[in-house]
Amino acid sequence: xxxxxQKPSRDICQRGTSLTIQCQVDSQxxxxxxxxxxxxxxxxxxxxxxxxxxxxxxxxxVIDKFPISxxxxxxxxxxxxxxxxxxxxxxxxxxxxxxxxxxxxxxxxLTVL
Amino acid sequence: TQLLEQSPQFLSIQEGENLTVYCNSSSVFxxxxxxxxxxxxxxxxxxxxxxxxxxxxxxxxxxQFGDARKDSSLHITAAQPGDTGLYLCAGSNAGNMLTFGGGxxxxxxx
Numbered sequence: 001x002x003x004x005x006q007k008p009s010r011d012i013c014q015r016g017t018s019l020t021i022q023c024q025v026d027s028q029x030x031x032x033x034x035x036x037x038x039x040x041x042x043x044x045x046x047x048x049x050x051x052x053x054x055x056x057x058x059x060x061x062v063i064d065k066f067p068i069s070x071x072x073x074x075x076x077x078x079x080x081x082x083x084x085x086x087x088x089x090x091x092x093x094x095x096x097x098x099x100x101x102x103x104x105x106x107x108x109x110l111t112v113l
Numbered sequence: 114t115q116l117l118e119q120s121p122q123f124l125s126i127q128e129g130e131n132l133t134v135y136c137n138s139s140s141v142f143x144x145x146x147x148x149x150x151x152x153x154x155x156x157x158x159x160x161x162x163x164x165x166x167x168x169x170x171x172x173x174x175x176x177q178f179g180d181a182r183k184d185s186s187l188h189i190t191a192a193q194p195g196d197t198g199l200y201l202c203a204g205s206n207a208g209n210m211l212t213f214g215g216g217x218x219x220x221x222x223x
Contacts, residue, residue: 001158004155030209031209033211040199040216040218041215041216042201042213042214042215042216043156043201044213045210045211048210092156096209101146101158101161102158102203102209102211103158104155104157105155106154106155107153107154109153
């Protein structure tokens with residue numbers, strides 16, 4: 001299994017600003033993903049972070065709002081741009097190898113005022 | 114679009130009781146995973162089932178994958194307060210993409 005860390009663990013931001021969330025994996029992984037989760041609810045996939053190419057976004061999520069970087073096989077960032085209160089949520093990154101299992105980071109709890 | 118429906122959404126039981134959580138879909142999945150999540154943490158993988166009809170046991174937890182690989186169940190025997198959390202099923206097909214169920218919030222009261 002992979003150990004995944006995220007920074008920051010939580011933040012409170014003002015409307016209209018942007019926040020970049022970092023995800024670090026302790027080993028090289030093939031796949032990295034970003035999810036959003038409302039407290040107590042299930043996970044919604046935002047995008048697959050592709051190493052060396054543009055991320056693949058799910059329906060309802062666009063690159064201008066959620067730009068993603070993945071410069072190598074152990075690191076990825078998700079930026080939440082031009083934030084509004086509706087963006088308040090928990091953002092999770094996950095990593096997977098050649099198998100089907102995904103391992104999750106602890107999440108970043110974002111509150112937008 | 115593949116959908117996974119979990120039931121029940123909420124479950125509050127006394128310590129020592131048994132419970133079953135269901136995960137159903139009209140779609141076939143190549144594998145299905147169960148996760149448990151506690152507040153302030155990310156989901157933690159409990160088990161992966163890949164073969165239709167497969168049953169896996171993890172101490173007091175029993176996981177079953179349906180014969181047609183469209184449904185799964187999680188049974189907990191003699192629940193303990195430490196079992197409290199959000200239980201999530203997730204189905205997987207090509208590309209290592211996961212489709213998550215809506216989750217079951219379990220509270221076990223001492």
